[in-house]
Amino acid sequence: MNFLSTLLLSIALTLSHPTQNGKEKLYDEIYRPQFHFTPEKNWHNDPNGLVFYDNEYHMFYQYNPNGNEWGFMHWGHTVSTDLLHWQHLPIALYPDEGSTDKEKCTAFSGSAIVDENNLLQKQTGNPKTLVAFYTSQHCGQRMAYSTDKGRTWEKYEGNPIIPYDETDDARDPKVIWHEPSGKYVMVLYRKTSEDEKTKGVSFYTSSNLTDWKWESHLNGFYECPDLVKFTVTNRPDETKWVLFDGDGSYYIGNFDGRTFTPETIKMQSDWGKNYYATQTWSNIPESDGRVIQIAWMRDGKFPDMPFNGQMSFPCELSVNKFDHGYQLVRKPISEIEKLHGKHQSWEDKNVIPGLNDNKLKKVSGDCLHIIGEFDLKTCDSFGFMLRHSNKSEGTEILYSVKRGVLMVLGCTVPLPPVDNKIKLEILLDRTSIEIFANDGKTVISNCFTPTEKATDVVLYTKGGELGIDKIDVYEMNSIWKK
Ligand code: FRU
Numbered sequence: 001m002n003f004l005s006t007l008l009l010s011i012a013l014t015l016s017h018p019t020q021n022g023k024e025k026l027y028d029e030i031y032r033p034q035f036h037f038t039p040e041k042n043w044h045n046d047p048n049g050l051v052f053y054d055n056e057y058h059m060f061y062q063y064n065p066n067g068n069e070w071g072f073m074h075w076g077h078t079v080s081t082d083l084l085h086w087q088h089l090p091i092a093l094y095p096d097e098g099s100t101d102k103e104k105c106t107a108f109s110g111s112a113i114v115d116e117n118n119l120l121q122k123q124t125g126n127p128k129t130l131v132a133f134y135t136s137q138h139c140g141q142r143m144a145y146s147t148d149k150g151r152t153w154e155k156y157e158g159n160p161i162i163p164y165d166e167t168d169d170a171r172d173p174k175v176i177w178h179e180p181s182g183k184y185v186m187v188l189y190r191k192t193s194e195d196e197k198t199k200g201v202s203f204y205t206s207s208n209l210t211d212w213k214w215e216s217h218l219n220g221f222y223e224c225p226d227l228v229k230f231t232v233t234n235r236p237d238e239t240k241w242v243l244f245d246g247d248g249s250y251y252i253g254n255f256d257g258r259t260f261t262p263e264t265i266k267m268q269s270d271w272g273k274n275y276y277a278t279q280t281w282s283n284i285p286e287s288d289g290r291v292i293q294i295a296w297m298r299d300g301k302f303p304d305m306p307f308n309g310q311m312s313f314p315c316e317l318s319v320n321k322f323d324h325g326y327q328l329v330r331k332p333i334s335e336i337e338k339l340h341g342k343h344q345s346w347e348d349k350n351v352i353p354g355l356n357d358n359k360l361k362k363v364s365g366d367c368l369h370i371i372g373e374f375d376l377k378t379c380d381s382f383g384f385m386l387r388h389s390n391k392s393e394g395t396e397i398l399y400s401v402k403r404g405v406l407m408v409l410g411c412t413v414p415l416p417p418v419d420n421k422i423k424l425e426i427l428l429d430r431t432s433i434e435i436f437a438n439d440g441k442t443v444i445s446n447c448f449t450p451t452e453k454a455t456d457v458v459l460y461t462k463g464g465e466l467g468i469d470k471i472d473v474y475e476m477n478s479i480w481k482k
Contacts, residue, residue: 031449035477038310043307050111060076060093074107077092084338120209142159143209173188174227200221227242240254251267252319271442275298290333310432353462369476370428378465383396406424415438415442
């Protein structure tokens with residue numbers, strides 16, 4: 001590369017990168033998440049079309065290009081090679097029929113897959129076709145495709161693939177490949193009659209991606225379903241299917257390609273107030289083998305920000321068999337370590353009641369990854385104060401030994417100790433606190449809007465001694481800074 005082209009390239013990179021060229025402030029606003037995805041500006045909600053192809057994780061999302069409130073839904077688009085740093089791409093899907101209405105024919109939620117066998121016959125060169133399935137609100141379930149790795153999108157000429165039915169309120173198609181039957185399966189939220197009790201998930205199958213046959217329906221769901229096959233972590237010979245509802249709650253059971261049979265009660269996957277419209281990535285290579293889920297952190301407040309909404313931190317899901325039965329486990333993806341900055345740790349320490357024994361007094365920050373294992377010894381309760389200062393108490397995370405519950409931001413969650421120990425992994429960002437307790441068995445995701453620029457952290461115990469077996473605290477680097 002000669003001098004001139006190097007110069008031109010570096011100018012182009014500088015201009016295209018949002019944090020350079022004097023725009024640092026844009027991604028460094030007081031309520032801008034530093035390691036959770038947000039679009040540069042405007043409203044977003046559900047993650048859509050999560051698909052991995054050619055070393056890129058695609059994430060589309062419900063997006064209003066016109067403003068900071070819901071409506072006029074398009075599919076925003078972003079890609080990442082590590083699920084941490086996101087490159088914004090142009091809007092992928094626009095409303096249908098040239099609609100300028102707030103709702104009618106706008107591009108509601110859905111999913112995407114790689115057309116491995118060129119079933120749509122759209123492939124033009126080497127890149128496989130990416131196919132997106134979405135709800136055109138009140139205009140049927142529709143399909144769009146991209147032959148250039150997601151950079152540009154065409155609507156399928158035979159749309160809708162499932163016609164609009166004014167009684168069923170159908171939306172949010174999630175399409176998966178079902179190996180044993182050699183068919184694609186679509187799970188779709190809808191109701192089968194006027195009776196609200198029939199709100200649920202319908203299962204459809206297709207051999208060619210364009211013709212879809214209704215197979216069965218399961219009541220008791222609302223919006224954004226997902227269906228995922230798992231190998232049980234501690235029983236590698238066993239396979240289970242998990243059917244997710246929009247709020248991440250789920251059944252574990254069996255799926256034969258046409259009907260889902262629950263084998264558990266419906267279980268809660270997140271105990272916070274803000275985890276919604278969950279979706280898992282399609283086409284993760286077998287060599288990786290992970291199930292990776294992300295969610296919209298609904299109802300966050302971002303005063304005076306150019307954007308409105310944030311995604312959860314991507315997590316790896318697994319199914320484990322415990323004494324009480326099968327259960328989902330959720331942990332932040334291991335890539336998180338790449339964002340680790342300054343590290344401090346303590347081992348085998350005793351904490352006594354009173355603020356003078358704060359072992360974390362040297363810790364400071366609004367973006368932290370805290371991983372701790374605590375011995376409950378004789379304490380009645382212990383906890384953290386995050387975003388604390390002399391002037392402001394901050395936000396408390398409290399574990400009550402007597403009640404066996406974890407409390408944060410108005411949420412109270414049962415959390416039995418294991419061998420008198422509690423493990424807490426905490427992701428603190430500027431507007432969210434996600435807590436993964438006891439190795440991801442219990443998860444609480446919450447948005448918050450701290451009022452002060454307070455950055456101290458307090459670890460306290462009440463009523464008796466607390467043991468710190470080990471605690472690691474990492475300052476988190478921003479994904480928006482080079
Ligand atoms: C869930 C949801 C979906 C719908 C989309 C519209 O948050 O209501 O059911 O497709 O949002 O933005």
